[in-house]
Amino acid sequence: MITKLLIANRGEIALRVMRTARELDVATVAVFSDPDADAPFVHAADEAVALPGSSPADTYLRGDLVIAAALATGAQAVHPGYGFLSENAGFARDCAAAGLVFVGPTPEAIDAMGSKTAAKELMAAAGVPVLPGVVVEEGTDLAAEAARIGYPVLVKAAFGGGGRGMRIVTAPAGLVEAVDSARREAVSAFGDGTVFLERYVERPRHVEVQVVGDTHGTVVHLFERECSIQRRYQKVLEEAPSPAVDDALRAQLGKAAVAAAQAIGYVGAGTVEFVLAPDGDFFVLEVNTRLQVEHPVTELVTGLDLVRVQLQVAEGLPLPPEVLDARVTGHAIEARLNAEDVPAGYLPVTGTVHRFAVPDLPGVRVDSGVADGSVVGVHYDSMLGKVIAHGATRDEACRRLARALAETRVHGIVTNRDLLVAVLREPEFRAGEIDTGYLDRHPELTSPVPDSEVVALHAAAVVLADAAARRAAARVQRPVPSGWRNVPSVDQVTVLAHGDDELEVRYRRTRDGWRVRVGDTALDVGAVQVTSERVLLTVGGVRRSLAVHRVGEEVFVDGPAGSTTFTEVPRFPVPGSQAGEGSLLAPMPGTVVRVAVAEGDTVTAGQTVLVLEAMKMEHVVAAPTDGVVGELHAVAGETVDTGAVLAVVTAVES
Numbered sequence: 001m002i003t004k005l006l007i008a009n010r011g012e013i014a015l016r017v018m019r020t021a022r023e024l025d026v027a028t029v030a031v032f033s034d035p036d037a038d039a040p041f042v043h044a045a046d047e048a049v050a051l052p053g054s055s056p057a058d059t060y061l062r063g064d065l066v067i068a069a070a071l072a073t074g075a076q077a078v079h080p081g082y083g084f085l086s087e088n089a090g091f092a093r094d095c096a097a098a099g100l101v102f103v104g105p106t107p108e109a110i111d112a113m114g115s116k117t118a119a120k121e122l123m124a125a126a127g128v129p130v131l132p133g134v135v136v137e138e139g140t141d142l143a144a145e146a147a148r149i150g151y152p153v154l155v156k157a158a159f160g161g162g163g164r165g166m167r168i169v170t171a172p173a174g175l176v177e178a179v180d181s182a183r184r185e186a187v188s189a190f191g192d193g194t195v196f197l198e199r200y201v202e203r204p205r206h207v208e209v210q211v212v213g214d215t216h217g218t219v220v221h222l223f224e225r226e227c228s229i230q231r232r233y234q235k236v237l238e239e240a241p242s243p244a245v246d247d248a249l250r251a252q253l254g255k256a257a258v259a260a261a262q263a264i265g266y267v268g269a270g271t272v273e274f275v276l277a278p279d280g281d282f283f284v285l286e287v288n289t290r291l292q293v294e295h296p297v298t299e300l301v302t303g304l305d306l307v308r309v310q311l312q313v314a315e316g317l318p319l320p321p322e323v324l325d326a327r328v329t330g331h332a333i334e335a336r337l338n339a340e341d342v343p344a345g346y347l348p349v350t351g352t353v354h355r356f357a358v359p360d361l362p363g364v365r366v367d368s369g370v371a372d373g374s375v376v377g378v379h380y381d382s383m384l385g386k387v388i389a390h391g392a393t394r395d396e397a398c399r400r401l402a403r404a405l406a407e408t409r410v411h412g413i414v415t416n417r418d419l420l421v422a423v424l425r426e427p428e429f430r431a432g433e434i435d436t437g438y439l440d441r442h443p444e445l446t447s448p449v450p451d452s453e454v455v456a457l458h459a460a461a462v463v464l465a466d467a468a469a470r471r472a473a474a475r476v477q478r479p480v481p482s483g484w485r486n487v488p489s490v491d492q493v494t495v496l497a498h499g500d501d502e503l504e505v506r507y508r509r510t511r512d513g514w515r516v517r518v519g520d521t522a523l524d525v526g527a528v529q530v531t532s533e534r535v536l537l538t539v540g541g542v543r544r545s546l547a548v549h550r551v552g553e554e555v556f557v558d559g560p561a562g563s564t565t566f567t568e569v570p571r572f573p574v575p576g577s578q579a580g581e582g583s584l585l586a587p588m589p590g591t592v593v594r595v596a597v598a599e600g601d602t603v604t605a606g607q608t609v610l611v612l613e614a615m616k617m618e619h620v621v622a623a624p625t626d627g628v629v630g631e632l633h634a635v636a637g638e639t640v641d642t643g644a645v646l647a648v649v650t651a652v653e654s
Contacts (some may be wrong), residue, residue, distance in 0.1 A: 001103065001315060001383050001499065002023075002071065002076050002077045002311060002314065002315055003026060003027060003076065004026065004027040004028075004029065004076055004105060005017070005021050005028055005029070005074040005075060005076075005077050005078070005079055005103075005210050005311075006025050006028075006029040006030075006031065006066070006070040006073065006077070006078045006079070006083065007028060007029070007030055007031075007041075007078075007079050007081060008060070008066045008080045008081065008085055008382065008439065009044070009060065009079075009080060009081030009082070009083070009084055009086075009433075009438065010032065010033075010036055010039065010041060010060060010369070010387065010574075010607075011039070011295075011370075011380070011381075011383075011385070011590055011627055012041075012047075012209060012367045012369035012385050013081040013082055013083075013117075013291075014030060014041035014044075014081060014369070015040065015041045015044055015308070015367070015368075015369055015614075016307065017079050017307055017368050018030075018041070018044050018045060019097070019307075019310070020307040020308050021034055021160070021307055021311075022114065022308075022423060024308065024311065024505075025654045026311070027046045027047070028044075028045045028046050028047075029046065029047045029048065029049065029069065029070065029073045029075050029645050030044075030045035030047070030048040030049070030059070030071050031048070031049050031050075031051050031059075031065075031066055031503055032048055032049075032050060032057065032059075033050075033053060033054055033058075033059035033060065033379070034049050034050075034052065034054050034059075035054050035377050035379060036472075037050070037507065037512030037548055038239075038373075039374065039525035040367070040369060040371050040374070041327075041369060042228060042628045043068075047073050047300050047360060049073065050068035051065050051069075051070065053304075054377075054379055054387070055379055056084065056379060056380070056533065057231075059386055059525060060084045060639060061084055061085060062083070063085055063088065063090070063091040063094055064094070064382060065084065065093060065355075065529075066078065066290060067094055067100065068093075068097050069359070070095075070098070070100055071098060071100075072352070073434075073561060076100065076101060077100060077101035077102070077103055077311075077312075077314060078095050078100050078101070078102055078103065078625050079103040079104075079307075079310070080102070080103070080290065081290075081291065082290045082292065082293060083565075085293075085591065086104065086113060086115075086289075086290040087108035087110055087288070087289050087290055087414060087619075088110070089108075089114060090107075090131060091106040092104065092105075092106070092110055093107045093249065095503055098284065101313060101314050101315075102314075103150030103268070103310050104208075104268050104289065104290060104310075104312045104314075105266055105267050105268045105270060106265065106267055108264070108265070109264045109265060109266050109267065110271065110289045111546055112264040113287040113288075114159060114160050114289075115159060115534070116157075116158050116196065116286050116632065117133075117135045117158050117194075117196050117288060117526040117542055118132065119287060119460040120284070120464040122263055122264065123260055123263070123275070123284045123287075124388065125261035125263070125352060126259050126260060126262075127259060127507075128256050128259055128284045129256070129282060129283045130280070130283055130284055131199045131265065131275070131283045131285075131402070132147075132149055132198070132199050132483075132571050133149060133196050133198035133199065133240075133611050134149070134196060134197050135158065135195075135196045136179055136194075136195050136196055137198060140198075141527070142175050142179060143172055143175065144184070144392060145197055146169070146172065146175055146197055147172075148501050149197055149198070149199050150199060150200065151169070151170055151171060151172075151332060151356075152168055152169060152170045152200040153167065153168075153169050153198065153199065153200055154168055154169075154197070154198045154199045154200040154275075154302045155167040155169060155175075155178045155179050155182045155195055155196075155197060155201070156195060156197075156198055157185070157186035157189070157192075157193075157194070157195055157198055158186075158192065158194040158195060158196055159186070159190045159191075159194060161432055163230070163232050163234035163336060164185055164190070164241060165182045165183075165185045165186035165189060165190070165195060165651075166182065167179075167181060167182050167235045168200055170413060173638065176207050179195060179259040180197045181516065182472075182553060184618065185274060185613075185617065186596075188593075188613060189511065189591070189617075192374070193227050194434055195241060199444055201238075201275050201283070202437075203275040203278055203435045203437055204228075204275045204276060204277055204278070204436055205226065205228045205244055205275070205433055205435050205436070206226075206227045206228045206230065206274075206275060206276070206285075206495065207224050207225070207226055207227070207237075207242050207244070207245065207253065207273075207274050207275075207276045207282070208224065208225050208226075208227055208271050208272065208273040208274065208292070208294075208435055208575055209221050209222075209223070209225075209253050209254060209257035209272045209274070210222040210223065210224075210225065210241045210257075210269070210270075210271055210295070210298045211257050211258060211260075211261045211266060211269075211271065211272060212268065212269050212270075212305075212306075212309055212313070212319060212323060213265075213266040213267045213269050213270075213313070213319075214267065214314055214317070214318050214319045214622070215267055215313065215314050216318045218308050218318065218319050218324075219255045219258050219261045219262050219266055219357065220258065220319065220323065220324060220326075221253075221254040221258050222298055222302055222323070222326055223240060223241055223250065223254070223298065223301070223302070223326075223328055224241055224242050224245055224253055224254075225239065225252060225271075225292075225297055225298060226239045226240070226241070226242035226243065226244065226593055227240065228246075228434045228435050228438060229423060229434060230436050231346050232300050232346060233355050235293070235294065235336065235421070235608075236298055236335070236338075236416070236419075236423075236439075237308075237334065237336070237420065237423060237424075237609050238293075238294035238333070238334045239297055239331065239332060239334070239394070240298050240300075240301045240328070240331070240579075241295040241301065241328055241331070242643065243394060243432030243434075244276065244432065244542040244650060246348045249265065249280065252282075253274060253282065256272070256274070256282070256284065257272035257274075258271045258286055260284060260544060260642065261287070264287070267313060267528045268289075268308050268314070269290075269295070269306050269309060269313075270289050270290065270292050270311055270438050271286040271287070271288040271290075272284060272287050273286050273287070274287065276520055278435075287612070289451065291306060291307070293336070293386070294334050294386075295447060296332070296334055296365060296367060296386065296388045297332040297333065297334045297388060297602075298332075300330075300332035300365070300388060300390040301330055301331065301332050301390070302320060302326045302327070302328065302329070303322070303330055304323060304326060305327075308648060309323060309630050316400055319497060320327050320512070326515055330390055330391055330393070330397070331390070331391055331392075331394040331397045332388060332389065332390045332391075332397055333389055333394075333424075334386050334387070334388040334446060334459055335386065335387050335388075335401060335403050335405060335420045336383050336386055336416075337368075337383070337384045337385050337386065337405075337415055337416065337417060337420070338382045338383050338384065338415060338416045339351075339376045339382045339383075339384055339413045339414070339415055340382050340414065340415065340416050341414045341587075342416050342418070342419045342447075342449045343445050343446060343448075343497065344587060345619075346416075347587050347614075347619060348376075348378075348382040348588055348614050348617070348640065349376070349382070349413050349414045349415075350376050350377055350378055350413070350414050350588060351375070351376060351412050351413040351588050351596055352374070352375050352376075352413070353370050353371070353372065353373065353374045353375070353376065353384070353410065353411070353412050353413060354372065354374065354411040354412035354549070354551045354554075354556075355372055355410070355411040355412070356368070356371055356372055356375075356384070356410055356411075357407070357408065357409045358375070358408045358490070359403075359404055359405075359407040359414070361400060361404050361407075362400070362402055362628070363390045363396075363397075363400050364366065364387065364388070364389050364404045364418075364513075365387075365388045365389075365390070366385060366386070366387055366388075367385055367386045367388070367563050368384060368385025368386070369384070370384050370385060375402045375616070377412055377589075378588070378589045378590060378614050383506070384410065384415065387404055387405055387408070388401070388403035389404060394432070395430065398424050398429075398430060401424055401451065402424040402425050404423050405417055405424070405435055406421050406562070409549075409556075409563070411549055411551070411559050411565075412556075412558040414552070414565075417563075418445060418448065418562065418563075419445055422445045422448065423438075423439075423442075423445060426526050428442075437597075442445060443558075450498075451497070451561065451562075453521075454559075454561045454562060454564065455498060455503070455518075455560075455564055456518040456519070456521045456523060457539060457544070457546070457561075458470060458497055458501075458538075458546065458557035458559065458564040458566075459503050459505050459516060459518045459521070459566065460505065460507070460514075460516045460523050460525065460535075460537070461535040461537070461546040461548055461557050461559075462494070462496060462505070462512060462548060462555045462566055463494050463505050463507050463516070463530070464507070464516075464528065464535050464537070464559060465530060465532050465533065465534075465535050465548040465550070465555075466494070466532075466550070466555075466647050467492075467509075467530070468530040468531055468532050469532035469550075472531075474534060475544075475564070478560050489516075491508045491517070492506070492507055492508060493505070493506050494507075494567070494568065495571075496566040496567065496568055496569065497557070497567040497568075497569050498564065498565070498566050498567075500639070502569060503519055503566075504518075505517070505518050507613070513525055513526060514537075518535065523539050524539060524540060524595075525537055525538070525539055526538035526539065526541075532548070533547065533548055534546070534548065534550065535548055544559055544560060544651045545559070546558070546559040547559070553567050553568045553570070554566070554567055554568075555567075555568065556600040581624075581626075582607060582627065582630070582648050582650055582651060583647075583650045584621055584623075584645070584646045584647045584648070584649060585626070585642075585643050585644065585645060585646065585647045586612065586623070586640045586642055586643060586644040586646055587612075587619065587642070588612070588614050588619070588632040588642055589614060589639070589640065589641050589642050590613055590614035590619065590639070590640060591613045591614075591635065591637065591638070591639050591640075592610055592611070592612060592614040592634045592635060592636050592638045592639075592646075593611050593615075593618065593636065593637075593641060594611040594614045594636060595609075595610045595632070595634055595635070596608045596609060596610060596611070596612060597609050597610070597629050597632065597637050597647070598629065598631060598632065599627060599629050599630070599631065600628065601625075601628070601629045602628055602652075603623040603626070603629060604621055604623065604626050605622075605624065605625050606622050606623065607619050607623045608620050608621075609622060609623055609629070609646070609647055609649070610620055610646060612640070621646060621647075623649050624643065624649065625648040625649065625651045625652075626651065626652050627650050627651040627652050628649070628650050628652065629647055630648045630649065630650040631645075631647060631648040632646075632647045633645055633646055633647060634646040634647060
């Protein structure tokens with residue numbers, strides 16, 4: 001019987017495991033890195049042990065330190081969550097050697113599935129359909145093998161997952177570079193640069209099946225999840241059941257998934273991932289020997305607690321009747337709320353979360369690892385949390401999730417919230433007509449055009465709230481209106497930056513109310529109730545309530561039409577604080593892994609100048625125009641901050 005459990009993970013999954021452990025009266029132990037010392041999951045644990053350092057390699061990937069923490073606190077078991085050590089067979093063996101229960105499959109099962117190439121051979125032997133491919137080794141004739149498989153081909157890391165170390169190649173010209181790039185990323189993310197080529201199925205769906213097995217030889221499946229909405233091969237939205245799977249196909253997928261699990265003697269909760277072709281054929285992609293990020297949608301449609309099942313299996317109990325007789329009820333959809341700049345190409349974003357609030361709505365669940373004041377750094381995944389909705393039908397679940405996300409407030413960092421809402425409300429998605437190329441076919445969702453009227457209204461709310469805050473803080477003549485003069489004079493002026501634009505906002509208090517002009521847009525502002533954090537105003541006969549939250553120079557406005565972030569432009573900028581023309585700035589904090597040019601080189605627009613690595617993924621910094629590299633400040637191996645000048649490209653006049 002497990003009475004104390006160490007969670008060898010962080011963030012939302014650590015909190016998720018703790019929630020079930022608390023319900024089972026199991027004491028919990030957290031381990032944490034230096035940046036996570038004040039994280040919510042650390043405070044939620046009964047005990048916590050520090051892992052000195054910041055990088056995963058120094059902390060959460062140090063199995064020896066994790067085991068030492070478990071032994072020091074008297075924990076009997078270790079739950080690895082997902083990522084980090086969850087699919088590390090050596091760690092599972094070390095736990096057993098230390099007398100600890102590893103809440104997961106056997107080391108042998110992890111070994112069998114740890115290499116995607118070896119796993120494919122095992123799956124094929126078990127009668128599970130697999131895609132043709134080849135491991136890239138020294139001396140492999142890449143061109144010949146790719147031609148044999150047939151373009152397009154997928155370059156894929158043999159160890160790991162999460163979309164890292166993956167590249168699609170459509171023609172021979174880009175094959176070598178794709179293999180080299182995938183290898184570098186795989187080494188960084190998984191410590192092994194082995195990659196393989198595989199046939200890439202065009203317009204596929206990504207469908208996976210949840211399996212659970214016990215130590216008594218029973219293995220069952222808990223139906224499928226649809227995970228086709230992806231960016232950079234990483235999932236964005238997941239749902240259960242799949243809108244493309246009928247009862248007959250569900251039975252076939254479930255049978256194949258159980259066969260795959262039985263082939264390796266699977267114990268615990270795992271997932272068999274398939275690619276589903278447009279003609280209905282399916283092929284196994286991999287078996288993830290751990291709990292998946294998207295497990296909540298399965299929990300909501302089955303009524304099961306998968307972490308509870310994991311702990312029961314780890315204690316040696318047989319699968320309970322509610323698992324053996326599980327049924328699907330309703331529909332569930334999960335959205336991954338990430339700290340990333342979608343229009344900039346899903347670049348990960350770092351910073352402080354000044355406010356994090358998801359509305360408490362019926363049928364909506366939130367699994368999050370952040371709170372007000374949390375810091376999102378460069379060392380770990382960019383996911384802030386997951387918002388999941390359950391409804392009687394898919395349409396109901398979509399509506400609930402869209403509303404919950406639309407009313408969610410995340411201040412201080414850029415997120416993918418608007419993309420998630422747009423997808424959930426898009427007709428093609430609502431009809432279930434999706435595949436892994438969905439986002440590529442809908443650029444309007446990833447690069448939306450801001451509504452100028454909404455931006456103007458929100459800018460007006462900023463200046464009015466600021467005026468109210470100044471009056472509230474005034475030490476003398478507090479009742480006197482902001483900007484008051486005996487004789488009418490010039491308007492008050494504030495300049496707000498919104499994206500790449502700067503908005504000049506002119507405003508003045510008159511006898512009839514406020515007169516506001518945002519750029520060329522004049523707003524007929526009627527009745528106004530203003531505080532420093534809430535603006536209730538009527539424009540064009542329509543009254544709206546807008547929430548305003550200022551943190552330093554940043555101002556966040558939330559209202560019925562969405563959210564807007566502004567930065568107040570200083571009236572007198574510090575000399576030298578602005579980058580010169582042609583400067584290539586670091587789009588996020590990261591490490592320079594490759595410099596592709598030298599000072600004096602001639603470059604063309606779009607040519608790679610250097611490559612940054614952040615959150616274990618590579619990001620290319622390219623020349624914005626044809627020109628000459630006049631300055632080069634970046635050095636391979638150097639860590640840079642957001643906004644750092646990496647190079648300067650002087651444009652060539654045509």
